[in-house]
Amino acid sequence: xxxxxxxxxxxxxxxxxxxxxxxxxxxxxxxxxxxxxxxxxxxxxxxxxxxxxxxxxxxxxxxxxxxxxxxxxxxxxxxxxxxxxxxxxxxxxxxxxxxxxxxxxxxxxxxxxxxxxxxxxxxxxxxxxxxxxxxxxxx
Amino acid sequence: xxxxxxxxxxxxxxxxxxxxxxxxxxxxxxxxxxxxxxxxxxxxxxxxxxxxxxxxxxxxxxxxxxxxxxxxxxxxxxxxxxxxxxxxxxxxxxxxxxxxxxxxxxxxxxxxxxxxxxxxxxxxxxxxxxxxxxxxxxxxxxxxxxxxxxxxxxxxxxxxxxxxxxxxxxxxxxxxxxxxxxxxxxxxxxxxxxxxxxxxxxxxxxxxxxxxxxxxxxxxxxxxxxxxxxxxxxxxxxxxxxxxxxxxxxxxxxxxxxxxxxxxxxxxxxxxxxxxxxxxxxxxxxxxxxxxxxxxxxxxxxxxxxxxxxxxxxxxxxxxxxxxxxxxxxxxxxxxxxxxxxxxxxxxxxxxxxxxxxxxxxxxxxxxxxxxxxxxxxxxxxxxxxxxxxxxxxxxxxxxxxxxxxxxxxxxxxxxxxxxxxxxxxxxxxxxxxxxxxxxxxxxxxxxxxxxxxxxxxxxxxxxxxxxxxxxxxxxxxxxxxxxxx
Numbered sequence: 001x002x003x004x005x006x007x008x009x010x011x012x013x014x015x016x017x018x019x020x021x022x023x024x025x026x027x028x029x030x031x032x033x034x035x036x037x038x039x040x041x042x043x044x045x046x047x048x049x050x051x052x053x054x055x056x057x058x059x060x061x062x063x064x065x066x067x068x069x070x071x072x073x074x075x076x077x078x079x080x081x082x083x084x085x086x087x088x089x090x091x092x093x094x095x096x097x098x099x100x101x102x103x104x105x106x107x108x109x110x111x112x113x114x115x116x117x118x119x120x121x122x123x124x125x126x127x128x129x130x131x132x133x134x135x136x137x138x139x
Numbered sequence: 140x141x142x143x144x145x146x147x148x149x150x151x152x153x154x155x156x157x158x159x160x161x162x163x164x165x166x167x168x169x170x171x172x173x174x175x176x177x178x179x180x181x182x183x184x185x186x187x188x189x190x191x192x193x194x195x196x197x198x199x200x201x202x203x204x205x206x207x208x209x210x211x212x213x214x215x216x217x218x219x220x221x222x223x224x225x226x227x228x229x230x231x232x233x234x235x236x237x238x239x240x241x242x243x244x245x246x247x248x249x250x251x252x253x254x255x256x257x258x259x260x261x262x263x264x265x266x267x268x269x270x271x272x273x274x275x276x277x278x279x280x281x282x283x284x285x286x287x288x289x290x291x292x293x294x295x296x297x298x299x300x301x302x303x304x305x306x307x308x309x310x311x312x313x314x315x316x317x318x319x320x321x322x323x324x325x326x327x328x329x330x331x332x333x334x335x336x337x338x339x340x341x342x343x344x345x346x347x348x349x350x351x352x353x354x355x356x357x358x359x360x361x362x363x364x365x366x367x368x369x370x371x372x373x374x375x376x377x378x379x380x381x382x383x384x385x386x387x388x389x390x391x392x393x394x395x396x397x398x399x400x401x402x403x404x405x406x407x408x409x410x411x412x413x414x415x416x417x418x419x420x421x422x423x424x425x426x427x428x429x430x431x432x433x434x435x436x437x438x439x440x441x442x443x444x445x446x447x448x449x450x451x452x453x454x455x456x457x458x459x460x461x462x463x464x465x466x467x468x469x470x471x472x473x474x475x476x477x478x479x480x481x482x483x484x485x486x487x488x489x490x491x492x493x494x495x496x497x498x499x500x501x502x503x504x505x506x507x508x509x510x511x512x513x514x515x516x517x518x519x520x521x522x523x524x525x526x527x528x529x530x531x532x533x534x535x536x537x538x539x540x541x542x543x544x545x546x547x548x549x550x551x552x553x554x555x556x557x558x559x560x561x562x563x564x565x566x567x568x569x570x571x572x573x574x575x576x577x578x579x580x581x582x583x584x585x586x587x588x589x590x591x592x593x594x595x596x597x598x599x600x601x602x603x604x605x606x607x608x609x610x611x612x613x614x615x616x617x618x619x620x621x622x623x624x625x
Contacts, residue, residue, distance in 0.1 A: 009555035009557035014556065072388075076384070112345075113344065
């Protein structure tokens with residue numbers, strides 16, 4: 001089954017909910033879902049690569065740290081992301097590559113500023129044969 | 140979606156509800172939620188009480204875990220949450236008790252300009268302010284500070300901006316904490332936070348941040364209004380914003396940095412967003428140093444925005460800004476942690492007071508108040524939604540006795556952003572506001588829909604509750620005329 005990610009509503013903020021066949025694909029889905037919240041991925045060309053390696057003390061902390069790192073690349077380093085490709089995910093560590101391009105105000109409409117990735121009602125867990133992920137973003 | 144509270148909730152009186160200490164495991168004190176009959180339904184269904192009970196488990200917490208009547212769920216602490224910890228008894232500081240937008244707050248500037256003089260030109264004025272005030276997502280401002288200057292901003296806050304001629308000493312006197320928290324530590328702020336905030340000092344941001352042209356519709360307390368320079372029928376200007384990306388990053392950094400600390404001190408947390416450290420510990424001191432730096436950034440931010448606002452008004456009215464008597468009424472922080480002395484069980488104690496979506500409300504006579512307000516109490520600025528009203532209140536002795544000198548901060552959301560956008564379909568919010576006499580412009584495509592009046596509680600009910608509970612007194616009601624949003 002192809003990985004999928006959708007947003008869900010939350011009173012002041014926004015959530016991402018994803019489902020995938022593996023942990024790595026789950027992080028790909030959540031990373032791309034986060035990128036989509038900031039700037040539509042359709043507007044972004046997959047022209048350059050940005051490597052990312054993150055480790056944490058457990059899977060949920062890893063999710064927050066990984067997505068926070070993706071957010072920093074987008075909002076602080078101004079590198080718009082189209083695709084997230086995970087090379088390895090496991091043992092509370094992830095190695096990935098963000099594919100996209102530098103921010104171009106003529107082509108990239110910033111839809112929303114995300115303040116932070118939170119731990120609120122955070123869930124990263126296996127469910128049956130799949131992995132599910134749920135993350136709330138402070139916007 | 141909100142976690143339903145399954146513990147006990149007992150009504151204490153017309154404006155307060157208690158969560159008894161034995162209601163949930165680990166509670167060290169009781170919880171007290173300020174809410175009246177109009178508000179309690181939304182409170183119970185909103186997930187806030189769960190967080191009030193969670194905060195009651197924090198080490199060193201004294202008296203009660205409190206929530207103001209604009210309560211809604213947040214990250215760790217609810218919005219509207221107030222909690223004080225005993226520093227000498229190992230009391231903790233928690234980034235979740237301050238929030239991601241460190242020192243989000245409100246500033247109010249008064250004028251002698253009659254509202255009816257500006258009303259016919261309100262669209263022009265809103266357009267002018269929309270051009271002149273930097274705002275919106277992904278948009279930096281005209282001020283970009285090099286690293287050394289940023290360090291001075293983080294150390295000195297609004298004082299640094301005023302030292303550059305972009306404000307007055309009167310502005311500083313009319314700002315909570317003089318626009319600067321001492322013992323800020325710019326070295327405790329990460330390179331990512333510096334980078335994120337580099338071109339954002341002097342920018343409004345987006346979301347629920349705004350600049351508004353309002354008028355004083357009604358004065359309730361004439362001596363207090365006179366002390367503040369508020370005149371019925373005259374225009375005032377309100378700005379609501381915070382520490383922008385720098386503050387958000389500081390909070391994110393320290394929630395991560397403190398993750399392992401509770402285990403080291405044997406602290407069990409019901410919610411990971413409540414990560415904390417004893418105030419008197421290295422990690423606690425580092426967070427406080429960084430938080431103060433971010434708070435100072437926010438005060439510098441609001442000082443620069445008011446500088447730009449005054450210039451813009453001068454251009455619009457064709458007169459020098461200095462001649463317009465646009466003096467500052469006050470500036471309050473509503474996401475902050477401060478070390479304060481309060482009387483608990485008859486004894487003065489040094490406490491770490493967290494106010495998250497809550498405003499300091501010190502009473503008449505308090506030594507921290509500027510001379511102009513010593514007899515009336517600290518001004519409290521309560522923004523409502525963009526269609527209805529905002530309020531100016533003053534702090535009271537009742538707040539000192541009940542809530543560590545704290546009161547509400549605004550109206551509180553009732554609709555999610557998505558629900559607000561759905562509710563706006565087929566409608567033109569801008570036209571609806573204009574029909575109600577409010578000219579609004581927003582940068583973001585969905586900003587007005589997300590921030591429409593129906594997305595918020597009625598601030599009247601919130602203000603009524605804090606006034607009836609004795610936490611604040613009404614000074615004036617303000618009505619919007621022009622709204623500028625990111």
